[in-house]
Amino acid sequence: MIRVQNLIKVYGERRAVDGISFAIDEGEIVGFLGPNGAGKTTTLRILTCYMPATDGNATIGGYDVFTQSMQVRKIVGYLPESTPLDMHSRVREYLNFRGKIRGLDRTAREAAIRRVTELCWLGDFINRPINQLSKGMKQRVGLADALLHDPKVLILDEPTIGLDPTQIRETRNLIRELAKRHTVLLSSHILPEVEATCQRTIIIAAGKIVASGSPDELKERIRGGSRLIAEVSGPNSEIKQEIGKLDGVTGVEVHTDNGWHRLTIDTQRGRDPREDIFKLVKQRNWSLRELRLEVGSLEEFFVQITAQQMQEQRARKEVRA
Ligand SMILES: Nc1ncnc2c1ncn2[C@@H]1O[C@H](COP(=O)(O)OP(=O)(O)OP(=O)(O)O)[C@@H](O)[C@H]1O
Numbered sequence: 552m553i554r555v556q557n558l559i560k561v562y563g564e565r566r567a568v569d570g571i572s573f574a575i576d577e578g579e580i581v582g583f584l585g586p587n588g589a590g591k592t593t594t595l596r597i598l599t600c601y602m603p604a605t606d607g608n609a610t611i612g613g614y615d616v617f618t619q620s621m622q623v624r625k626i627v628g629y630l631p632e633s634t635p636l637d638m639h640s641r642v643r644e645y646l647n648f649r650g651k652i653r654g655l656d657r658t659a660r661e662a663a664i665r666r667v668t669e670l671c672w673l674g675d676f677i678n679r680p681i682n683q684l685s686k687g688m689k690q691r692v693g694l695a696d697a698l699l700h701d702p703k704v705l706i707l708d709e710p711t712i713g714l715d716p717t718q719i720r721e722t723r724n725l726i727r728e729l730a731k732r733h734t735v736l737l738s739s740h741i742l743p744e745v746e747a748t749c750q751r752t753i754i755i756a757a758g759k760i761v762a763s764g765s766p767d768e769l770k771e772r773i774r775g776g777s778r779l780i781a782e783v784s785g786p787n788s789e790i791k792q793e794i795g796k797l798d799g800v801t802g803v804e805v806h807t808d809n810g811w812h813r814l815t816i817d818t819q820r821g822r823d824p825r826e827d828i829f830k831l832v833k834q835r836n837w838s839l840r841e842l843r844l845e846v847g848s849l850e851e852f853f854v855q856i857t858a859q860q861m862q863e864q865r866a867r868k869e870v871r872a
């Protein structure tokens with residue numbers, strides 16, 4: 552549904568988007584995750600025909616975003632980073648006005664407003680002036696606006712930024728609901744956000760894609776060499792030595808507290824010696840009260856790879872300078 556090939560956007564000296572490519576199939580809900588300044592908004596603006604790219608190709612529903620922008624706008628609903636709502640009008644008036652701009656006739660507008668009001672739970676404040684609404688409600692008006700022409704594709708730029716936890720939860724539920732009928736691409740710099748709503752995540756840093764996959768696949772990538780935590784009681788030096796000799800173990804660190812030795816055990820990639828540890832403990836008659844695999848968090852991974860990317864970018868700049 553969305554195809555992006557080697558997209559580049561240069562602002563003066565700065566490469567905000569530096570040759571990114573990805574594809575999103577119909578019905579997918581994909582998170583575009585990256586730190587501030589990564590190039591998320593720039594990419595989404597190019598996809599929604601608000602801005603031309605410097606180079607590369609992008610199509611939505613088969614239409615080229617550069618040469619067929621009218622067709623693209625018809626099938627895409629866009630929630631920009633800050634929604635430019637008309638603060639003085641009432642919700643219904645505003646949506647009516649936006650429907651007119653999109654060329655919907657009176658009957659079509661009324662039907663569309665009824666549909667999005669229900670979809671975005673706007674019923675209670677459809678007649679309220681927009682400037683009296685809370686941030687979360689305004690965000691829903693922005694979403695309703697993006698949905699007026701019943702687009703196949705929804706592109707949402709940081710849809711929950713600045714909302715309180717309850718509103719965040721409501722908006723996430725709403726997005727998940729919308730994803731049943733629409734293809735969704737949403738951006739965020741908050742990892743739990745995409746983890747909670749998206750089937751797939753594309754991680755972008757300094758204008759480049761650094762990783763992509765389902766949350767589980769990304770976690771799998773972090774696992775690499777993994778780490779075990781064990782709490783054992785028995786003779787300290789013996790425990791450290793014996794566990795250190797087990798197949799697949801690359802290092803053991805011990806902290807002792809109240810007679811219990813808390814071991815941090817590093818292992819080779821893909822090795823899980825928990826069973827051997829258990830057997831050893833049993834054989835030696837030591838006691839065991841914890842034994843678990845510590846999987847790196849997606850957050851750790853995110854911080855790790857985005858930091859790496861920034862560093863590489865700085866190094867490239869220094870070489871050029
Ligand atoms: N109109 C512009 N002129 C010059 N530079 C710009 C312009 N818009 C964005 N940039 C730069 O391009 C880079 C990418 O910006 P962009 O807004 O796409 O990032 P983002 O990933 O959306 O960040 P955020 O999470 O803060 O919204 C940044 O370094 C930004 O300073």
Ligand SMILES: [Mg+2]
Nearest residue numbers: 591592593632
């Ligand atoms: Mg942005």
